[in-house]
Amino acid sequence: MSIINRRTLLKTGGTFVAGACLPLTNIRLAFADQSQDFTFAYISDSHIQHIKGTKFVRNWDQGLKRAVAEANLMSPKPDFVMYGGDLAQLGTREELDHGFEIMSALKHKTHYVMGEHDYYADLGEYWSSQVGKQYYSFDHKGVHIIVLNSILTDDHWTHERWANGTERMGVMAGLDDPRGSPFMVGAAQRKWLANDLKDISKDTPIIVFSHSPLQKLFKNWNFWTDDAELVQAILQPFDSVTVFYGHVHQIQYNQIGNITFHSVMATAWPWPYPESYAQAENHMPHLTVPINRADPFFERDATGWQYVDINSGKATVKFSLTENEPRTVSYDAKRGHPVDTKYVSRSKPPQNHY
Amino acid sequence: MRNIIQTLFLVAALSLGNTLTAQADEFTKEDLDIWQKEFMAVVAVGRTAFTDPNLGTNGVVCAQCHPNGANTHPETYPKFQKQIGRVITLPEMINWCIRNPLEGKPMALDDPKMVAMQAYITHERRNVKLAPGKH
Amino acid sequence: MMKKIFSITAIVLFFSIQTAFAEPLGLPPVPIPADNPQSKAKIALGEKLFNDPRFSSTGDVSCATCHDAAKGFADGPLKTSEGIKGLTGTRNAPTVLNAAYMKSQFWDGREPDLEGQSKGPFINPVEMGLENHEPILTLVRADRTYWKMFRKVFGLKKKEALTMDHVAKAIASFERTIISGDSPFDHYYFTNDKAAMTPAAVRGFNVFLEQGRCVSCHTVSQTHALFTDSRFHNLNVNFNSISGGVKALARRQQQDKADGVDLDVSILTDKAVAELGRFVVTGQWRDIGAFKTPTLRNVDLTAPYMHDGSIKTLEDVVDFYNNGGVVKAGDPVNSFQSGGIRPLGLSDTQKADLVAFLKMLTSPLN
Known part of the structure; x- marks a missing residue:
């Protein structure tokens, strides 16, 4: 543990201090136009799970409460908080209300992304009544920000196959349930997206938030968006695009053309990397240095949340992990893709728990 | 030289065996099919338990953290689990999970459901090399 | 004397x-x-x-x-x-x-x-x-x-x-010479002397390993038992006394540290800073209010308990854990509490058995 005094702080500049040791202070590197820099917090996948009456699964509750409490400690304050989807486990009113109540302790402006666990019980009706639109865009300090509902699927599966919403939700909630259906953004939203971007200049940095990856990584667990290529094609003409997604409960990052991809952690529980399922092929990004397999004996291991510094439209993602060393993944302009500031190659995994 | 000849014979014998799939006292296809069916029926019971919200008391299911039984690593058991403090078998770890994240009552180690869960987990992890004790 | x-x-x-x-x-x-x-x-x-x-x-x-x-x-x-x-x-x-x-x-x-x-x-x-x-x-x-x-x-x-x-x-x-083992528990567990512990303590050991979840942090192995994982956990002992102002407190403490204020002094003279626990050392959010797991050996001799000595007896400590990290069931739990702490649902007999077990960890000192 290095002891940081003011002198070393000045010498080392911001990244080391903010990333490794003193997350209370986000000191940024000097960029050309600092007025365009900002920080936001990103909390995702809390899976608030109702048992009965007023009882909820304590472990998932605590994960979200902790993330909220930590985000409230951020200094300077983040410009906003993005919630990445799957606030609930089975999309019930009780779960969503309980989740929103925990989130209401946040002292920052909050935006939401739709997750499949929030959606498939009532096709997003209650969530929308509390949050608002399922897809939307806004501008923030020179960055165009887009939120998509990427967890839709084909109409037949959604409307024709199930006795009721509870049954439909139960199937979609099982990550490995073979009766599930691949996620998609869908034609209507793609059309909206193309239209939304029509008048945006190509040098405007774009940030997209979705719940599913907007890339095809592992179909077996729906680490997948079926029309990913079509969505990517709409985004490729822009100079700088960053996609943030939840759903996967693990650290992933990737670069496809001009598009940088970052996953975010779950506050509830971690998922194994697809490689650990011996019977199915995966297409995990070679760039990603995986986080270690979670230790089941520590309930919050490999869970957490992250805060993101946007410098000149490029993201530096800082993972605040409850039981693990913090990690920082930052866009490397020379390499043209995101890299972990400590672990640069997949051949050198940071951890190798079995 | 003699070794090489022996090896050649062995290779020849093996390839012969492969082409004809004939060995002394072979199991019949009928038997093999029956046994496989029996096994897979138990695997299915295991999968049901693995996704059963009533296995514990809080609705949490095994597959929530272990899709397709991933990250259960049955090939590493028995192994030392430091918080349990000794070398344990897979069913003991299953019981740990039932008691802790699922807040349920542990099962008897020879409970048919416990056997089925092991069948499911090991089936999902088939063809992976044994690595007892590994972490 | x-x-x-x-x-x-x-x-x-x-x-x-x-x-x-x-x-x-x-x-x-x-x-x-x-x-x-x-x-x-x-x-x-x-x-x-x-x-x-x-x-x-x-x-x-x-x-x-x-x-x-x-x-x-x-x-x-x-x-x-x-x-x-x-x-x-x-x-x-x-x-x-x-x-x-x-x-x-x-x-x-x-x-x-x-x-x-x-x-x-x-x-x-x-x-x-x-x-x-x-x-x-x-x-x-x-x-x-x-x-x-x-x-x-x-x-x-x-x-x-x-x-x-x-x-x-x-x-x-x-x-490094002040070490203690050789307790009734050690004879029971490591030399298989089943008579070394009372039946209540044997039942209590089972509670310790299973429903009580004690062993998660107070670890035991097959060849030795230190009863500590040497890690840091927020149990919610007295954290709520500062939870209203954690942000300002944490910033002040980190600033003082950067300015060269001696940690030993601020921790022992400032009650609020003391409650920040491991955080004062690492500056990491995950360490807020977290304290090191102490050994349980000779725990019967070292009352009162917890980092601030706020719990008087072993019975009270067991109640504290049984309530999910609060002295009175239903009291508030802070957002930084370690994930493993939760209500345990132990019966009065189980709690008494657990205390009986803890008393088997006393070493013969002379």
């Missing part, structure tokens, strides 16, 4: 013999740093320093004042330790017993080893109250017996060569 001296001598004798040959039943070998090998003479010197009250500003507080052999090397029934002039700090004195096995020292692990730890209390204003370490060096250089011992132990030629590091090494060497 006579009896106390006798008991100290007896313990030291017992443990010295043990370390010379083999560890007591149930313990792994004591880790000895390469740059501070054990020797009989060094241990004797450390013991003398440990018990000498002259290294305090008032001349009446020694290490042994708060780490009293007769009280399991702690200072019950005090909640928080009393230093010079009856001044109190913010922390319950952790036992020296088996501190040699800890991967870090102090409740917040702010020192990596016993050598580092031993230097702190001398110059803490609420412990031994010296301005700096100079008076200690002046004393041991001038005292003929001390100088003879230091010269021999460390091969020193000139008195100026005697530094605080030598003092710390000698004390640490002595502390």
Whole structure:
């Protein structure tokens, strides 16, 4: 543990201090136009799970409460908080209300992304009544920000196959349930997206938030968006695009053309990397240095949340992990893709728990 | 030289065996099919338990953290689990999970459901090399 | 007084013999740093320093004042330790017993080893109250017996060569002999003597391993049992006293630290800072309000409990955990509480059995 005094702080500049040791202070590197820099917090996948009456699964509750409490400690304050989807486990009113109540302790402006666990019980009706639109865009300090509902699927599966919403939700909630259906953004939203971007200049940095990856990584667990290529094609003409997604409960990052991809952690529980399922092929990004397999004996291991510094439209993602060393993944302009500031190659995994 | 000849014979014998799939006292296809069916029926019971919200008391299911039984690593058991403090078998770890994240009552180690869960987990992890004790 | 001296001598004798040959039943070998090998003479010197009250500003507080052999090397029934002039700090004195096995020292692990730890209390204003370490060096250089011992132990030629590091090494060497195993539990578990524990304690051990979830942090292995994971956890002990102002408090503390304010001093003189736990050392959010898991060996001798000594009896500690980290069932839990703490649903019999088991961890001290 290095002891940081003011002198070393000045010498080392911001990244080391903010990333490794003193997350209370986000000191940024000097960029050309600092007025365009900002920080936001990103909390995702809390899976608030109702048992009965007023009882909820304590472990998932605590994960979200902790993330909220930590985000409230951020200094300077983040410009906003993005919630990445799957606030609930089975999309019930009780779960969503309980989740929103925990989130209401946040002292920052909050935006939401739709997750499949929030959606498939009532096709997003209650969530929308509390949050608002399922897809939307806004501008923030020179960055165009887009939120998509990427967890839709084909109409037949959604409307024709199930006795009721509870049954439909139960199937979609099982990550490995073979009766599930691949996620998609869908034609209507793609059309909206193309239209939304029509008048945006190509040098405007774009940030997209979705719940599913907007890339095809592992179909077996729906680490997948079926029309990913079509969505990517709409985004490729822009100079700088960053996609943030939840759903996967693990650290992933990737670069496809001009598009940088970052996953975010779950506050509830971690998922194994697809490689650990011996019977199915995966297409995990070679760039990603995986986080270690979670230790089941520590309930919050490999869970957490992250805060993101946007410098000149490029993201530096800082993972605040409850039981693990913090990690920082930052866009490397020379390499043209995101890299972990400590672990640069997949051949050198940071951890190798079995 | 003699070794090489022996090896050649062995290779020849093996390839012969492969082409004809004939060995002394072979199991019949009928038997093999029956046994496989029996096994897979138990695997299915295991999968049901693995996704059963009533296995514990809080609705949490095994597959929530272990899709397709991933990250259960049955090939590493028995192994030392430091918080349990000794070398344990897979069913003991299953019981740990039932008691802790699922807040349920542990099962008897020879409970048919416990056997089925092991069948499911090991089936999902088939063809992976044994690595007892590994972490 | 006579009896106390006798008991100290007896313990030291017992443990010295043990370390010379083999560890007591149930313990792994004591880790000895390469740059501070054990020797009989060094241990004797450390013991003398440990018990000498002259290294305090008032001349009446020694290490042994708060780490009293007769009280399991702690200072019950005090909640928080009393230093010079009856001044109190913010922390319950952790036992020296088996501190040699800890991967870090102090409740917040702010020192990596016993050598580092031993230097702190001398110059803490609420412990031994010296301005700096100079008076200690002046004393041991001038005292003929001390100088003879230091010269021999460390091969020193000139008195100026005697530094605080030598003092710390000698004390640490002595502390590495204060180890305890060989309890009824050890006989039950490691030599399979089923009669070594009462039936209630045997049932309590099962609660410890299973429904009580105690073993998650107070670890046991097949060859030894230290009853600690050497990690840090927020149990929600007194955290709610600061939870209203964590942000300002944490910023102030990190700023003070950056400005060079001595951690030892701010932790022991500022109750609010003390509640930040491990965070003051690492500056990591995950460590807010987290304290090191203490050993459970001889826990029956070291009441009161928790980092602030706020829980009086083992029965109350068990209730605290059974309620999910609160004294009264239903009281609020802070957002930073460690994930493993939750209501346990233990019956009165299970709770009594668990306490019976904890009492089986007392080592025969003489």
